[in-house]
Amino acid sequence: MPHPLNRRIRRSPKTARGTQKGAAFLILVFMLGVAAASAIVVAGPTGNAQLAAAEKTGAALATAREALMAYAASVSDSERLGDLPCPATSYASGQTATSCNTAASRIGYLPWKTLGLPDLRDGSGSPLLYAVSERFKYNSRIGTLNSDTAGEFSVSGENAIAVVFAPGPALRTQDRNAATFNVVNFLELGNADGDTTFTTALETDNFNDRLLWITPRAFFPALETRAMRVAQERLNHYVSVTNRYPRSNRYMNDYECWTNGGRLPYPVGSANPCLPGGGGVSAGSWTMAWPGWFFSNYWDYVIHYAVSPRCTATSGAVCDQAGSFLTVDSQANVRALLIRQGIPNGQTRPCSTVTQCLDDVENRNSDLVYVTPSAGNDRLTVIAP
Numbered sequence: 016m017p018h019p020l021n022r023r024i025r026r027s028p029k030t031a032r033g034t035q036k037g038a039a040f041l042i043l044v045f046m047l048g049v050a051a052a053s054a055i056v057v058a059g060p061t062g063n064a065q066l067a068a069a070e071k072t073g074a075a076l077a078t079a080r081e082a083l084m085a086y087a088a089s090v091s092d093s094e095r096l097g098d099l100p101c102p103a104t105s106y107a108s109g110q111t112a113t114s115c116n117t118a119a120s121r122i123g124y125l126p127w128k129t130l131g132l133p134d135l136r137d138g139s140g141s142p143l144l145y146a147v148s149e150r151f152k153y154n155s156r157i158g159t160l161n162s163d164t165a166g167e168f169s170v171s172g173e174n175a176i177a178v179v180f181a182p183g184p185a186l187r188t189q190d191r192n193a194a195t196f197n198v199v200n201f202l203e204l205g206n207a208d209g210d211t212t213f214t215t216a217l218e219t220d221n222f223n224d225r226l227l228w229i230t231p232r233a234f235f236p237a238l239e240t241r242a243m244r245v246a247q248e249r250l251n252h253y254v255s256v257t258n259r260y261p262r263s264n265r266y267m268n269d270y271e272c273w274t275n276g277g278r279l280p281y282p283v284g285s286a287n288p289c290l291p292g293g294g295g296v297s298a299g300s301w302t303m304a305w306p307g308w309f310f311s312n313y314w315d316y317v318i319h320y321a322v323s324p325r326c327t328a329t330s331g332a333v334c335d336q337a338g339s340f341l342t343v344d345s346q347a348n349v350r351a352l353l354i355r356q357g358i359p360n361g362q363t364r365p366c367s368t369v370t371q372c373l374d375d376v377e378n379r380n381s382d383l384v385y386v387t388p389s390a391g392n393d394r395l396t397v398i399a400p
Contacts, residue, residue, distance in 0.1 A: 068138025072181045075135045076227035079143055079179045082130040084229060087151075088237035092306035096314075097160040097238050098153040099177055100126045104196060106142040109134070114154045115147065118209065122146040123196055125179060137181035137225070141191065144180040144201055146213075151176055159312045161242075162235040162357060163364040168228070170213045175228040178213055180206065183223035231358045232392075239355040239394070242314045246279060246353055247398050249305060254399075258329045260322045260351050262289040264315075267367045275381045276321035276369060281310060316365045319354040319372055321385065326350045342384045343397055350399040352385060354378065357392020 087097050101115035102123030109128030115121045125143040127135050135143050148167040150158050158164070166176035182201040185191050189200045199207045203222045205214035215226050254260055263277035264287075272280075272289040280289035282305065309315070325338035334340075334350055341349040356372050366372040373379040374391025388395055 071138040072225055075137055076179050076181055079125055080227050082132050083177055086130055088241055095308045099147045099151045100129050101152055102145050115152050122198055139184040141182045146178045148176050161312050161314050162239055162317045168211050170228045171215050173230055176234050178226055178228040181225040243353055243355050243396055250398055258333050260326045262327050263320045264289050279315040279320045317356050322351040339383055344387055349397050352398055353396045355394050360391040
């Protein structure tokens with residue numbers, strides 16, 4: 016008797032036909048799978064191209080924004096800290112316009128050559144556009160520019176100092192080859208209506224703008240760091256000449272000295288009692304090498320200055336008078352310090368009292384004890400030791 020496993024199983028003609036139908040179904044499924052796979056292969060490059068274009072757009076916008084902020088923080092001392100270039104009137108030139116005194120001229124091509132950038136374009140090959148707030152344009156300047164200065168734009172409910180745009184492919188009747196720049200040939204909807212509110216939205220048949228903007232919170236820390244470094248260098252220079260630190264000025268009063276912290280004394284020469292002379296040098300030495308933008312743009316109003324009472328007078332060596340040093344956290348031998356106030360944190364600016372300037376309660380109670388800021392936007396720097 017054959018082994019059961021070697022026995023052939025006989026099928027009825029009906030069963031055989033069912034098997035054939037099953038095989039045909041599997042072949043059909045296989046063929047559909049091949050077709051689907053072919054469709055994926057065909058669609059793949061298109062999807063990859065769209066992804067690559069989006070990545071190129073994002074990288075171009077980010078590069079432009081960082082370059083603008085670096086430009087503003089690194090201007091020469093003969094210029095104004097925070098200056099931003101005017102848009103270019105020609106993308107081919109890439110050079111900032113000589114002025115942008117009208118709202119229409121404050122939006123145009125990104126001045127990529129002025130910023131030291133390569134020819135930046137978005138993923139569609141379109142040139143980047145750029146809008147700058149009136150108070151931040153380099154020519155002609157209006158008002159003052161420090162960390163209390165707000166931008167004039169609104170993007171998605173945020174205050175913005177400048178905006179960079181990736182226009183995307185031309186839509187409908189847009190003419191990118193027009194001899195004269197017109198924003199409607201690049202941007203759509205609320206971005207092309209000439210006001211100061213810009214729109215972000217999903218891409219549609221009528222809108223494909225991509226935006227990246229600069230907020231005051233992102234813009235000012237680098238500028239404040241430079242202003243603080245300038246102040247620290249000048250204070251140390253003054254000490255090296257006079258053997259003493261100047262006293263702080265009272266807020267909103269250039270001629271009244273403040274005992275326990277206020278602002279850097281305004282250089283009104285020998286008439287300012289907060290600037291004692293010494294070492295055979297007059298109080299006018301305080302003005303030595305200060306960049307023109309510092310006091311003219313009221314950076315002394317957005318930087319808190321505190322000095323130990325024992326360091327404001329001398330009979331010889333620096334800080335040889337009686338009294339206590341300042342204390343910062345556990346460091347009890349601090350001669351002087353600076354606190355940059357950051358952008359207003361629900362406070363009235365320019366501040367007339369220390370409460371309106373600083374966030375931490377300990378730092379605004381007018382004693383000699385300070386702490387590393389933990390609230391708001393304040394940042395503290397110990398000048399010496």
